[in-house]
Amino acid sequence: MIRIPLPKVFNKKLLFQYLKRSPNEITFHVLSDSIVLKLFPLADRLILCQLDFIGDEFILTFPDTKPSPEEGKAIKEYCISWFDLETDLDAFYHVLEKDPIVKPVIHNHRGLRMVKAPDLFEAISWSIIGQQINLPFAYTCKKALVEKVGKKLLFEGITYYAFPEPDAVLTISDETFRAMKFSSQKVKYIRIAANEIKSGKLRKSELEELSFIDAKARLIELKGIGNWSANYVLMRCLGFKEAFPLEDVGLHNALKFLLKRDSKPSLLEIKELAKKWSGWEAYVTFYLWQSLLKD
């Protein structure tokens, strides 16, 4: 059992609202309003982990295989990153006090922490899958991919899946990808990313060492990764708070609503609005996404 303290500013209800946003999410299972199950593919074995959010901490237990101390440490670190537990949200709220447009959303979602995708290949793949299609369809595509080549564990009648390694994705044929509704462009892009990561040319640890500008430039070198995808990965995987997926249609729709417009604001206009969010663009974007969810 591993115990992880939760920060003072933390909203469990909003976290679970986000976690439950798609019935087709397959890389973790929401069991109740305070329990999540996730399968971790560690060096040479799979470990199923149950996360119980209780009071001011959450507790990791392992219903199937017990992790070694090193494995436990890796899982703990993953979870701290997954729920972004180390960010000082008060600093964020202080900066956003100055923006009357977005402030109501920030206020309504107090304690919401960004849900991240700590695995680099998963984050990049998801950004590619999500390009230019609606979110439900994107989840359907991801589910097909993970069920096809993801690692899995059967426990008490339920199959748990982990997002596949680059190697596994590279075994998928064109025909199989087509059957999973991936466009040929996306197949090409995902294979490029898989090869970069597999070969060691692209590493999360190296990207984390770079400045925001350099990390973004490195990601955009990959075919299929444009400004939106690069910023998406910078915010959801690498934790850059200034990352800003300007072209994001969810962001546009949320702003359209907040501004009470009948059409979406222009990119130029959004850039102007975002000047008030300096340093916290990623968090504002995440809160605006959340504001689009229905209860």
Add this chain to the structure above:
DNA sequence: CTCCAGGTCCATA
């Protein structure tokens, strides 16, 4: 049927 989805690349001017 048409338009839009958590975009990106490439050709053209």
Add this chain to the structure above:
DNA sequence: TATGGACATGGA
């Protein structure tokens, strides 16, 4: 530097 079309499919 800016704009238009292709890409694939699903849902409103």
